[in-house]
Amino acid sequence: MEIRLLGAVELYRDGVRVELGRRQERCVLGLLALDTGQIIDAGRLISRVWNDRPPESARAALQTLIARLRGRLTAEHPVILTRGSGYLIDIPPEQVDLHRFTAAVAAAQKDPDPASRSATIARALTTWRGPLLAGAAEGPLFARLNAGLKDQFLLAHELYAEAELATGHHHQVLKTLPDLLAQHPGRERTAALLMRARYEAGDIAGALSAFDTTRRYLADELGLDPGAELVALQRALLNREGSADSPVLLQPPRPAAATLPLPRQLPPDVRGFVGRKAELEALDHLLTPDGQRPATAIVVSAIAGTAGVGKTTLAVHWAHRLTDRYPDGTLYTNLQGFDPTGMVTTADEALHGFLDALGVAAQQVPPTLRAKTALYRSLLAQRRMLVVLDNARDAEHVRPLLPGSPGCLVIITSRYKLTGLVAAEGAQPLELGLLDHTESLRLLAGRLGEARVRAEPQAVEEIVTGCAGLPLALALVAAQAASHPQIPLQRLASELRSAPRPLDAFSSDDTPTDARAVFSWSYAALSPGAAELFCRLGLHPGAAISARAAASLDGIEPARARALLTELVRAHLVMHESPDRYTSHDLLRAYSRELAGGGDPAGNDRTVDRLVDHYLHTAHVADRLLDPHRDHIVLPEPVPGAVAEPLGSHDEALRWYVTEHAELLAVFGLACARRLDRVVWQLAWSLGNYFERQGHWEVWTETLTAGLLAAERLGDRAAQARCLRSLARASARLGDHQRSLSYLDGALKLYADLGDEVGEAYVHLNLNVILSDLRRYDHSLSCAQQALTLYEKAGHQAGLALALNALGWCHAQLGNPAAALEHCQRSLDLHQRIGHTAGEADTWDSVGYAYRAMGDLPHAAAAYRQALGLFHELGDRYNQATAHICVGDIEQACGRTTEARQSWISALAILRELSHPDTEAVRARLAPRGSDVAPPPADHEALSRRRAARWVTPRHT
Known part of the structure; x- marks a missing residue:
């Protein structure tokens, strides 16, 4: 019998391949064969096979899969055995290709004969067919299994090369x-x-x-x-x-570590761009003036602050022409400086998005604007990047977003001239005016065709005059004319001429623009369903909306919403921001708000209720996917007509949060303004996990504070306790431990009054974290013991596992490594049984620290490597780095300097990416002996004290 795991999972019996069933069956066989002769708990198998999202019938399904595999593995004696609550596969390791491969690599390392060593490795490499458990393991499990094996693969090639060179x-x-x-x-x-x-x-x-x-x-x-x-x-x-x-x-x-990603954030170029020849030539000249260095900033501003003049269109078009000259990538953000709702994208928010695009892990983005700017400029130094800052409010709005490197180009659009930026930073101004008569004619001809324009020259002249060279107005008229080829252009010109007063934002002494005429005319030409949806879009507080959010806003099916949105796109009243997501010019949003403001107040209230329920219920689903082990809240059914996004995985949930970040804050503000108190605290809770992991700690604090006030108005003491608990975590993230302790004291009193012993246990476990971070280990130990007692009383297995690890950590800090290992082993057993990967990773780290304190370096290194694999699976970048540091320190202590150096290099790459203060400690380890760099901390505990707090959110079990 032979089981092959390197590549697709395959089973051979007597040299004949045995067909295996579905992915889950192949995954179970692969997981058992990874550890031949070792018992694997059924709960752990379930967690791994179904990626922490098992069906209700998972245990029965696992038993069925085991039965099928036993049938396929028929031999003289049973191969898959049941042992306690788990299973093992009883075959020699050499019957599995993976074990033969790793054994060959280990043997080659000890073989002094280079010819023999070369032959051994050559045979091993022939078994390599691809990644481990390809097609059987998915997602984080696949990444974790293959992370360490890649090292083995590379090592094998290096050993082979060394042996071949020696011969x-x-x-x-x-x-x-x-x-x-x-x-x-x-x-x-x-x-x-x-x-x-x-x-x-x-x-x-x-x-x-x-x-x-x-x-x-x-x-x-x-x-x-x-x-x-x-x-x-x-x-x-x-x-x-x-x-x-x-x-x-x-x-x-x-x-x-891998190199930084290459961001390419420019929106699509405008199809059929016409005109602006003089402006493009001027921009090209500003970029490469004779005998001068390239300009570092180009300002594209509109005359008299006029909106809709085509600033973004020109900037994006020019940027697309320049991408080859800036090989290190392009960054783009819409700053929404003149959004009529006041939902401006701040420099802080824009920098957070840029740092994310540049590969900085969000939980390690610096908390202050100044620190974000410094990191951003450091990352762009020595790079040639193109940055587009669209719709800036004023010079102060964009100053933190300007790179410090002269090799970068910044294109800024604004309704104002930004003279302060020109004077202080040397930005090169370009005042963008309206289209001239010829360019306006070219734009209409490009949209409607030369023949139609020539057929009605008088009507075309009236339309061009009525649009006054405003590209947005011309595009709207052209879209309506193109959509109705049977309507004479003269009729369109007549309706445009007889329209009411222009939109105030488009009025000026020098520009007789009648944008409201264009907007109202386009609106009136819509089908009744599209017109109703456009009107209700004015009740959405954000700048962009998904098809399902629009469906909820209108109380219709998503498919119907998409059809209506497509009609609005054709009419140039909205535009695609991305597939299934739409936005519009701020003036068009202002117009839709005017329309909505004249609607039925009761109907508007129902519209808003559906909208906020869309975001609340989607956030609730996303929160559960982001952390299945959190103590989740229970929501009432959504109001009729509200539909949530169909999220199905951790990655989909995270993408949704990131994409909808601004809209979620806008909707949260809308709920606060309307005193929808239940929605306010529940949405604050559902956003908390995302805000914490992404490093939006100030916003997290603000939403939780509003949530706490809402819970107090409702008199909901359980909700208040939850908000206080989370506020304690947010405060600790921001370094305010005393405020954190105060919040936890309030939460503890509420849980005690409510008789919620599990809630009290949560608080004691969080107190353990803060007190340990403050090095008050005796008090921290007492809190962990109290949490353990309460979890035991409640039969709360997940909490019990976390409390055991907390006790183990405290004992290790107090110099009792034997007691630490005893508690940690119990914690590991529980975590593995319930499939709590994060808790297991943290516990392996504690085990490594305890073994290290005992002087047992081999076991310490093994424990840290276990933690490293799990942290990799979780995407926990910082803890990956600390595990690399610990492994490197142990390698150095054992005299393996080269291995230590490579571990530290891996850690340094991550910490630089995260802009973390531990970077210098690792750099000191890598400094040559005798240099001026300060020595590193004496042990892992110095780094551990600066770790992000080990916050716990165990599920109820």
Whole structure:
């Protein structure tokens, strides 16, 4: 019998492949074969197979899958055995390709004979068919399983290359190592081996090029110099000192982190762009003036602050022409500086989005505007990037968004001239006027066709005159004419001419623009359903809306809403922001608000109720997907006509939160203004997990404060306790531990009055975290014990597991590692039984710390590696970094300097990405001996004290 896990999961019996069933069946077989002879708890299998979202019948389904596999594995004795609450597969490890591969790598590392070593690795590499459990494991499980195995795969190639070089077969090495180094430029061992191979082939320049590849990567991405061994090898090559056999890296490094993503955020270019030739030439000249450096900022502003003149269209079109000149990416944000509702995108919010696009983990985005600006400018330094800041309010609005690097170009649009920016920052102004007569005719001809325009020259002249060169107005008229080819243009010109007074925002002494005529005429030409939807869009407080949100607003089916939105898109009253998401010009939103304001107040109230329920119920679903182990609230049924988004996974939930961030805040503000108190506190709770993980801690505090006030007005003491608990967490994130303790004191009193012992346990566990962070370990231990007692009394298994880990951590800090391990082992057993991955990861970290305190470094390293794999699965970047640091420290203590260095490099890459203060401690570890860099902290506890708090949200079980 043979089980193959490297690639697709396959089963062979007597050399014949046995067909396996669905993905879940292959996943169960793969998970059991990963740990032959080891009992795997049924709960853990269920959690892994169904990605933490098991069906109600999961246990029965697992039993069915086990039964099917037993039938396929028929042999002289049972192969899959039931042991307690779990299962094991009883086969020798050598019957599984993965175990043969890892055993071969381990054997090769100990084999002194290079020829034998090469043969062993060559055989092992033939078993590699692809990623582990391909097509069977999904999502985080797949990522976690393959994270560590990739190291083994790279190590195997390096061992093979080293053995082939030792036997004089450098040509074999040159077949594989160039691609490996290109994919992993931070692996110093790979670079050294490729340098040796090229040297042996007589390619000195190629050998030095390999060194330069790794040197540039380490310098540009991590701010590091190459290690001493690699530098010595480069010097030997430069000096032609004998063969390049020595020095060479002997220990396998850890892989470096991936490079930053390449953002491409520009909206689509305008189809059929016409005119603005003079402006485009002026912009091109400003960019490359004779004998001068490229300008760092270009301001595109409208005459007299007129809106709808085509600033965004011109800026985006010009930016698309320049993308090849800025190879490091493009950033774009709509600052909404003149949004009629006042929902302006602040510089702080825009920077948060830019940092996210640049690869900074959101939970580590700095809390202050100044710190965000500093990080943003650091990331753009030495890069050539194009930044478009659309609809700026004034100079102060955009100053924090200006890069400090002259290699970047910033294009700013605003209704104002931004003279302060021109004077202080040297921005180059361009005043964008209305289209002239010729350009207006070209725009109409481009939309309607030359023949139709020539057929009615007098009507065309009237339309051009009536639109007064305003591109937005011309586009609306053209859209209506194109949609109704049977209507003469003269009729359209007559209706435009007889329309009522212009929109106030488009009025000026010098511009006889009648935009309201265009808007009202377009509105009147809509079908009744589309007109009703456009009117109700005026009750939406945000700038963009999804099809389902629009359906909820109108109380119709999503498919019907999409059809009506398509009609509005054709009429140029809304536009696609992205698939299934729509937006419109701020003046059009103002017009729809005018229409909505004249509607039935009671009908408007029902519309708003449906809208807020759409966002509340979607946020509730998203919150459950983001953290299935949280103690979730129960919502009443949504009002008739409200439909939530159909989210089905953690990734979909997170994308929805990020996409709807501004709209969620706008709707939250609407609920507050209308005193919808139940919605206010429930929405604040449902947004909290997202705000915490994404680093929006100030906004989190503001929404929770409003939620607490709403709960107090309702007299809902349970809701008040929840809000106080979360406010304590938000305050601790912001570094205000005393305020956090005050909030927890209030929550504890409320839970005590309510007789909610599980709620009290939550508070005690949170107190344990804060007191431990304050190094008050005796008091922290007492809180953890109180939480344990209450969870035991309530039979709350998830809480019990977390409390046991908290006790273990406290005992470790107090110098009782044996007691710590006892509590942590019980915690691990429980976490694995209920499938609580985050709790298990945290507990492995505690185990590693306890073993390290005992001086048992091998077990400590193994525990930290377990934690590292789980943190990777969870996407917990900071804790991945601390686990890398701990592994590196242990490798260094064991004398494995090269392995230690690569672990620290991996940690440094993450911490730089997160802009975390621990970066300098890791950089100190990597500094050459005798440098001026301060020594690193003596132990892991120094880093642990600065960790993000180990907040807990166990589910009720």
